[in-house]
Amino acid sequence: MSPPDRPEWSETGFPHIWLPYSQMKTTPRPVEAVASDGVRIRLADGRELVDGVASWWTAAHGYNHPHIRAAVTDQLERMPHVMLGGFVHEPALTLARRLSEILPGDLGHVFFSESGSVSVEIAMKMAVQYWLNQGIKGRARFVSFRFGYHGDTIGAMSVCDPDEGMHTMFHGLLPEQIVVDLPRDEAGFEQFDRVLASRTDEIAAVMLEPLVQAAGGMKFHDPSVLQRIAALCRKHDVLLVVDEIATGFCRTGTMFACEQAGVCPDIVTLSKSLTGGTMALAATVATDRVYDAFLSDRFDAALMHGPTYTGNPLACAAANASLDLFEREPRQDQAKRIEKQLVRDLQPCVGLPGVADVRCLGAIGVVQLNGPMDLNALRGRFVEKGVWIRPFGDIVYVMPPLVIESDDLAVLTGAIIDVVGEWSAAL
Ligand SMILES: *Cc1c(COP(=O)(O)O)cnc(C)c1O
Numbered sequence: 001m002s003p004p005d006r007p008e009w010s011e012t013g014f015p016h017i018w019l020p021y022s023q024m025k026t027t028p029r030p031v032e033a034v035a036s037d038g039v040r041i042r043l044a045d046g047r048e049l050v051d052g053v054a055s056w057w058t059a060a061h062g063y064n065h066p067h068i069r070a071a072v073t074d075q076l077e078r079m080p081h082v083m084l085g086g087f088v089h090e091p092a093l094t095l096a097r098r099l100s101e102i103l104p105g106d107l108g109h110v111f112f113s114e115s116g117s118v119s120v121e122i123a124m125k126m127a128v129q130y131w132l133n134q135g136i137k138g139r140a141r142f143v144s145f146r147f148g149y150h151g152d153t154i155g156a157m158s159v160c161d162p163d164e165g166m167h168t169m170f171h172g173l174l175p176e177q178i179v180v181d182l183p184r185d186e187a188g189f190e191q192f193d194r195v196l197a198s199r200t201d202e203i204a205a206v207m208l209e210p211l212v213q214a215a216g217g218m219k220f221h222d223p224s225v226l227q228r229i230a231a232l233c234r235k236h237d238v239l240l241v242v243d244e245i246a247t248g249f250c251r252t253g254t255m256f257a258c259e260q261a262g263v264c265p266d267i268v269t270l271s272k273s274l275t276g277g278t279m280a281l282a283a284t285v286a287t288d289r290v291y292d293a294f295l296s297d298r299f300d301a302a303l304m305h306g307p308t309y310t311g312n313p314l315a316c317a318a319a320n321a322s323l324d325l326f327e328r329e330p331r332q333d334q335a336k337r338i339e340k341q342l343v344r345d346l347q348p349c350v351g352l353p354g355v356a357d358v359r360c361l362g363a364i365g366v367v368q369l370n371g372p373m374d375l376n377a378l379r380g381r382f383v384e385k386g387v388w389i390r391p392f393g394d395i396v397y398v399m400p401p402l403v404i405e406s407d408d409l410a411v412l413t414g415a416i417i418d419v420v421g422e423w424s425a426a427l
Contacts, residue, residue, distance in 0.1 A: 036051075037062075058275070063277065068318050080313065119269040121151075127142070139202060274322065354369055369394050
């Protein structure tokens with residue numbers, strides 16, 4: 001869009017916004033979104049994009065779902081917010097109960113916050129204090145994995161991949177964790193076993209994204225890897241924190257990824273699709289074993305954390321409505337159907353010069369490239385093709401709303417084949 005066509009709010013506001021993950025000096029002017037519906041986002045100039053990202057993997061049911069809108073509107077009219085310090089309310093208690101019912105095992109104690117990163121910070125505090133509350137000192141470190149990503153706050157950054165991630169320059173500031181290769185074979189598991197054995201008395205917990213290391217490059221691992229990691233955590237009596245922020249709510253084909261491994265972690269973090277892409281909400285959920293370690297006659301054994309908006313009723317109402325949809329509608333089947341179609345329709349990318357790998361899991365399709373990528377140019381080409389696909393790192397990927405119909409999904413994969421094809425031909 002040429003500048004005179006831009007809405008006035010864009011011209012006057014843009015100099016004052018500081019955008020995420022953007023070099024503000026060189027970043028191309030973003031497209032102006034004005035409305036969304038289903039799997040489409042409308043731009044100020046009237047164009048519509050078919051959405052392949054679900055707004056950072058949140059909009060599981062598509063945008064503006066009438067059931068979620070009605071629930072939030074109803075809650076907005078009665079009580080948009082009340083503090084959870086001293087009050088409880090129906091949306092938060094109902095959501096806590098329902099999450100406890102659908103999560104594996106006895107994950108049944110739910111702490112609410114407003115972002116995934118903060119839910120990870122809370123999980124880390126829970127894990128460290130779990131040991132302290134039992135009089136065990138010094139177990140304050142986390143074992144995490146190369147290509148892992150757990151958020152952008154200080155504690156969460158410390159368990160991300162220190163080299164591949166976006167946080168390299170903060171090395172000196174971050175608590176030092178034990179970041180290891182994700183074990184995938186016998187030698188890897190022996191190595192991992194040795195790390196846990198030799199440093200047990202320093203380690204609070206192992207922190208893992210189950211089945212998919214998402215923001216670290218959409219790297220998949222087998223459920224058996226998760227199973228064996230969980231077994232080694234049990235063997236060495238180290239807590240296991242599973243970060244389901246990206247994988248939770250059917251993204252990998254089951255409600256939670258850890259179900260595929262039959263694993264019940266000690267602590268799980270949830271966010272992204274929790275409200276179906278409508279409100280900021282996250283949850284850190286603990287098992288009885290972890291929760292019970294905080295029960296005491298000593299007040300200082302309590303978990304000292306309390307975000308101002310914790311348990312926000314609007315966000316909890318949105319999440320309850322989103323859970324209704326997961327119950328009523330066939331989201332798992334939809335994710336599996338998406339996987340089938342992605343496997344078939346991304347096939348033409350396999351073997352192209354510069355294409356290192358094509359892989360799909362549930363409603364995630366990934367084309368990994370191994371050549372120089374001009375991310376801004378690629379992103380611009382996708383918009384020109386009428387789709388919202390946003391490559392990062394060395395991958396072009398889709399994580400569309402789970403409700404996407406086959407013909408719209410074909411529009412997304414068609415655009416990938418065209419754009420990756422052009423890129424490959426120009427190598
Ligand atoms: C996105 C993400 C986070 C961080 O969540 P925010 O809401 O962006 O703070 C943490 N862990 C995983 C696995 C994620 O995908």
